[in-house]
Amino acid sequence: MKTNINPSNGSSFFQEQFAAFRQILRTTIISIPVSIVIGSLVAFFLWLLSLAIHFRFDHKWLLFLLPLAGLIIHFIYRTVGKSSEKGNNLIIEQIALEGGEIPPLMGPVILVTTVITHLFGGSAGREGTAVQIGGSIAALFGRWFKLKGSDLKIVLIAGIAAGFGAVFGTPVTGAIFAMEVLAIGKIQYNALIPGLIAALVGDLTVSAWHITHVQYHIDAIPAAPYFLSDYLPIDFLLLAKVFISSTAFGLASLLFSEMAHKIKALGLKLFKHQWMLPILGGLIIIGLTLLLGKPDYLSLGVDAEYPGAVTIPSAFHTGGAQAWSWFWKTLYTTITLATGFKGGEVTPLFYIGATLGNTLATVLNAPVSLFAALGFIAVFAGATKTPLACTFMGVELFGGEHVLLFTVACFTAYFFSGNSGIYTAHRTAIPKKVDPNFVADSPLSETMNPSGYFYQKLNKYSAPFKKQFSRIRKPTNS
CATH class of the missing domain: 1.10.3080.10 (Clc chloride channel)
Structure with missing residues (x-):
C-alpha cells in the first residue's frame, strides 16, 4: 500500500524544530x-x-x-x-x-x-x-x-x-x-x-567565589539477612519502616504549613497596626529560648553555636537530636516567618525532617543517618509539593545508592501533606485525588480558605450533619 507524502509536512516539521531550537x-x-x-x-x-x-x-x-x-x-x-x-x-x-x-x-x-x-x-x-x-x-x-x-x-x-x-x-x-x-x-x-x-x-x-556547602553523609548499612534475602534485592521490612516514617514526614510538613498560615492570619486579626506583629514575634522567640535554656532552634540550624548543639549535621548521628527537636524548630520558624521576618523555609524544613528522622530511626530501630536523610528531603517535598525535585536532591546530596527509598519517602510525604503548602501561589494543575468538579490551575490559596475548593467540598459533605445538628439544638415551643 502506497503512502501519500505531503512535501509541506516535511517543511512544516523542520520549521517547527527550527523555531523550538x-x-x-x-x-x-x-x-x-x-x-x-x-x-x-x-x-x-x-x-x-x-x-x-x-x-x-x-x-x-x-x-x-x-x-x-x-x-x-x-x-x-x-x-x-x-x-x-x-x-x-x-x-x-x-x-x-x-x-x-x-x-x-x-x-x-x-x-x-x-x-x-x-x-x-x-x-x-x-x-x-x-x-x-x-x-x-x-x-x-x-x-x-x-x-x-x-x-x-x-x-x-x-x-x-x-x-x-x-x-x-x-x-x-x-x-x-x-x-x-x-x-x-x-x-x-x-x-x-x-x-x-x-x-x-x-x-x-x-x-x-570559593563558597562551599555543607557535606552530608549516609553511613554504610551493614549487610544483614532479611526475609527472603536470598531471592529478593529489597529489604521489605526496611521499606515498610520508610513508608511509616514518610507518612510522619508528610504530616510534619502539613503541620508546618498550617501553623505558618494560621499564625499569620491570627496576628493580622489581633493587631490593628501590623508593625506590632514582628515585635511580638521577636519577644516570643526570646521567651522560648529563655524557657528552653538553649539557642539550638535559632537561625539556620546548620552550624553549632556550642559543642553538643542540635544541628542538621548532628541529626545524622545517634543521639544528635532530641525527641521534640523537630517540633521546637517548627514552632520557632513558623512564628519567625509568620510575624514578618525574612529568609525562607527550606533549611528549617531540612532541620525538621532530619531531626524527626533521627527520632523515628530510634523508635523503629532503623539506620539513623539514612532516616535523617529521608526526613531531610521528604519534609521539604511535602511542604513545597515538589517530590521529584526532592528525590533528585537526595541523589545529589547523599548519592544514588538509596534512590528507591528517596523516591518512596518524597512521594509518600507529598501524598500525606494535604492541600496546604508554603507557597500559596502554587497552582494545582492535577489534584492528588481524581474529582470531576475540580477546576484546573486554581491557586493553592483557594484550597486553604473558606471560599476555596477544599472547603466547598467539606461544606457540601458536612451540610446534612449540620442541618441535623441545628434541628437538635432548635428549641421546641411548649
Missing part, C-alpha cells in the same frame, strides 16, 4: 549571564550570612534586639519593598501570568532583611532569598532584552533554577524545582535546558 538557544544565551550575576549575588549572600550568624554566636545579647530588628524589617518593606513582601509567591504568580512585574529592588531588599533576621537570631532559611534574587535579576534582564510571553517565562524559571541550584549546590535539583514548583502535578518541560544550564552556571559561579 531558536527559542531554546535565545533563552539559554540570555540565561547564562543572568546566572553568573545570580550566582555572584548568592555567593555574596552566603558569605554575608555566615558572618552574621557567627557574629551572633560571639555576641549573644543580639537576640534581645530581635523585636527591634523585626520592626526595622517591617518598615523597610513598607517604604522600599512594597510588593516585594509577597516574596516567592510574587515570582510564581508572575511566571503563571507570563509577566515580569517583579521589582528590581526585590533581590537587594530580601538579601538585607534576611541577614538582619539571622544576625539577631530569627529562625529562618535562605532559599527564599536565593529564589527572589534569581527572579528579580531574571526579570531585570528580561526588561533589558524586551522579552515577552513564553521567552520571559522561561528566563524567569531559569532565574529560579540558578538561585536554588547556587544556594544549595544542587544544580539538577534547582532545574527541576524551578519547573515543578509552578504548578502541582505539572512540569514546565519547555524550560528544562535553559533551567539546567542556568542552575549549573549559578552553582559553578558560587564555587568560583
